[in-house]
Amino acid sequence: MxxxxxxxxxxxxxxxxxxxxxxxxxxxxxxxxxxxxxxxxxxxxxxxxxxxxxxxxxxxxxxxxxxxxxxxxxxxxxxxxxxxxxxxxxxxxxxxxxxxxxxxxxxxxxxxxxxxxxxxxxxxxxxxxxxxxxxxxxxxxxxxxxxxxxxxxxxxxxxxxxxCAVATGVGSARKVARVKSGDAVAIIGAGGVGLNVCQGAVLAGAATVVAVDRSAHRLRLAAERFGATHLVDASAEEDVAARVRELTNGGADHVFEAVGAPHLIDVALDATVRGGSVWAVGVFGDAARIDFSAAHLHSGKGVHGVRAGSLEPQRDIPHLVDGYLRGRLExxxxxxxxxxxxxxxxxxxxxxxxxxxxxxxxx
Ligand SMILES: [Zn+2]
Ligand SMILES: [Zn+2]
Missing domain, CATH: 3.90.180.10 (Medium-chain alcohol dehydrogenases, catalytic domain)
Incomplete structure (x- = not known):
């Protein structure tokens, strides 16, 4: 072969x-x-x-x-x-x-x-x-x-x-972060995984879903096919975190980093509401180190690692198939x-x- x-x-x-x-x-x-x-x-x-x-x-x-x-x-x-x-x-x-x-x-x-x-x-x-x-x-x-x-x-x-892409994205929102009905969510990076975080957050009932990306095409997809309610064009926006805080009435409950760029964890923390959570979904390189202000911890914010959306393959994959066949999953x-x-x-x-x-x- x-x-x-x-x-x-x-x-x-x-x-x-x-x-x-x-x-x-x-x-x-x-x-x-x-x-x-x-x-x-x-x-x-x-x-x-x-x-x-x-x-x-x-x-x-x-x-x-x-x-x-x-x-x-x-x-x-x-x-x-x-x-x-x-x-x-x-x-x-x-x-x-x-x-x-x-x-x-x-x-x-x-x-x-x-x-x-x-x-x-x-x-x-x-x-x-x-x-x-x-x-x-x-x-x-x-x-x-x-x-x-x-x-x-x-x-x-x-x-x-x-x-991978769907299990990780949807699982990060639903199983790992356990996004609740009415939550405000932001996703940094609207690629294969990020778009799936987007639809996972929507399936979980998030009221506000902000997609952040540098590509106009991906942002359009996020809004038209994956349920994003607001878009932030990172190539044009000087302060992405401030814009997310503005759109989410003071900060998102959950911010997902789906790019795998260490400096974006700090941006994600800035975009998070007091007591909220940042989820590191992107895959960082072997040598990556992450630097952020310790003040975020005193605001009750947390940074959490995500592995494969905590996928339980034999339970979750048939469930995702069912979601697709019923027209709920893009x-x-x-x-x-x-x-x-x-x-x-x-x-x-x-x-x-x-x-x-x-x-x-x-x-
Ligand atoms: Zn993968
Ligand atoms: Zn084992």
Whole structure:
């Protein structure tokens, strides 16, 4: 099968023939990939902002059809439609037992043991499986807890985005921040994740939803398709925080940083009402440090980390599918372009240039 392989940071992906094992382990499934989204976290690895072992096959929000199951897999069938997601969990550690699989402490248990045949290789050399998914490939060999079976009425290309952008965004608003009816919310960064924070806040009943971005296109999307009630154009506004405070009667209850720029945490705190919360949804680089005025803490404000929107894949992904099928969840407007695997470098370049909407690689 073919996959896009990254050999070094700052390099281009090489689409080439890659091997998967002939024999599955008892707890594995083989999935024919249908689609995979290009996400900023993939770009972070390509740009070396996040260091990972190479060579690697990236791609961590994917969908597909199960073609083979391991001998211990009894609740997934050949032919099932699935979402493959980077929240791969062991199911038995302390955090998994506490209902928080996104915080799993034993991800090694979901990988193949060192020294055994790797899930991905080329000419005998191991290729690392990014986030235990490696969706930039025609086929995925996955731990059974990496996949969630979904309703077959769900379009498989759109389903891919449920594994990261949608789960993280919607989950950040609904599950992590627990936005309440009537709340005022601001989202800094209206990209794939930010737009989903937007619709998550709307679904949770937020009265005011302020989208902040530098792109007129993304702001228009936020208002027309994702429920933002107010827009702040950060390229034209001198004091973004002051503008958000003005629109939210003194500050938002929740401000989400969905860019991954350390200095924006300080801006977010400035835009937050006394006693309110800032949620760091964006992914920062390995070396990032965050600096903000300690006075914010005396105002009762908090800064909180978010991991994958606290996703519980097997509970939340079917719920998101249901939301889409009932017309409550916007997905199509997230997609900018659908491309083939051979065009993946063009998609990565568009992502790096800040094109905004999601590019889907469709197989
Ligand atoms: Zn992602
Ligand atoms: Zn676990």
């Amino acid at each position: 073919r996959a896009a392989v990254l050999y070094e940071a700052h390099g281009r992906l090489r689409v080439e023939e890659v091997d998967t094992p002939t024999l599955l382990l008892p707890n594995e499934v083989r999935v024919q990939t249908a689609a995979v989204g290009l996400c900023h976290s993939d770009l972070h690895v390509i740009e070396g902002i996040v260091a990972r072992p190479m060579p690697v096959v990236l791609g961590h929000e994917a969908s597909g059809v199960v073609t083979e199951i391991g001998s211990a897999v009894h609740d997934i069938r050949v032919g099932d439609h699935v979402v493959a997601c980077f929240v791969v969990f062991c199911g038995s550690c302390r955090m998994c037992r506490a209902g928080q699989p996104a915080m799993c402490q034993d991800r090694e248990a979901t990988m193949r043991a060192p020294g055994t045949e790797p899930r991905l290789s080329r000419q005998g050399r191991e290729l690392h499986q990014w986030t235990n998914v490696a969706g930039f490939a025609e086929e995925m060999v996955l731990h059974r807890n990496a996949v969630t079976v979904i309703d077959e009425r769900m379009p498989l290309d759109l389903a891919a985005m449920l594994g 997905l199509e407007a997230l997609v900018g372009e659908r491309i083939g695997l051979d065009d993946i470098n063009r998609g990565i370049e568009a992502l790096a240039a800040g094109a905004g909407a999601r590019t889907l690689v469709v197989f």
